[in-house]
Amino acid sequence: DQQVKQNSPSLSVQEGRISILNCDYTNSMFDYFLWYKKYPAEGPTFLISISSIKDKNEDGRFTVFLNKSAKHLSLHIVPSQPGDSAVYFCAASVGGNAGKSTFGDGTTLTVKP
Amino acid sequence: DTAVSQTPKYLVTQMGNDKSIKCEQNLGHDTMYWYKQDSKKFLKIMFSYNNKELIINETVPNRFSPKSPDKAHLNLHINSLELGDSAVYFCASSPGTRKRETQYFGPGTRLLVL
Structure with missing residues (x-):
């Protein structure tokens, strides 16, 4: 039973447009959420996080939105670059314990020039 | 300098063999982890060590044994x-x-x- 799901295996976007990546979770105890980015043959690198006391966190071109009632978070990238x-x-995790994070299965984003 | 390095990058072996994977970090961190990414692409925690002591041990077959000779290696x-x-x-x-x-x-x- 996967508690964190990313229902879109892939997403293709034109350069300069907005990319929206979605994530759903089922465990209402989760209170800390993260997004990681992974290039081929490399490990995941931390991108941005959000605590459940907020509904939005922004860092440059990256913004994460959290909808607790829907148990849904999304990552917006504006403008998208190749x-x-x-x-x-x-x-997602309970209490922000790094070693207890539950990961989704990833969405492959392709930004076309 | 690579912050967290693993060797080997690729390992092909026969069923029944014993193998080891090494990990080193030069970040001065106290805590290290092992994750498994399965065929469905989910990343799952296996073990975590803090200052050479085991702090997380998920349901993993006992054929898997982590070893931390010092806090920079797992x-x-x-x-x-x-x-x-x-x-x-x-x-x-x-x-x-x-x-x-x-x-x-x-x-x-x-x-x-x-």
Whole structure:
């Protein structure tokens, strides 16, 4: 039973447009959420996080939105760049314990020039 | 300098063999982890060590044995390899055990058991 799901295996976007990656979770105890970015043959790298006390967190071109009632979070990338092409993982945890994060299965983003 | 490194990057071996994967971090972190990324692409925690002490041990077959000779290294030894062990194994580290710490991942070791 996967508690964190990314229902879109892939997403293709034109350079300069907005990329929206989605993530759903089932465990209402999750209170800390993260997005990681992964290039081929590399490990995931931390991108942005959000605590359940917020509904939005912004860092440059990246914004994460959290809808607790819907148990849904999304990552917005504006404007998208070809270098953003990667696999994006969302992760969730209770209390922000890094070793207890539950990961989604990733969405492959392709940004076309 | 690579922050978290793993060796080997690729490992192809026969069923029943014993193999080890090594991990080293030069970030001065106290906590290290092993994750398994299965065929469905989910990353799942296997073990975590803090200052050479085991702090997380998820439901993993006892054929898997982590070893931490010092806090900069966390190796994974796998006995009697099975087909289902084929996966990508990621090592990671974080500064300590406080909440909301960022984890830093290695590049992964792609294990294929034939």
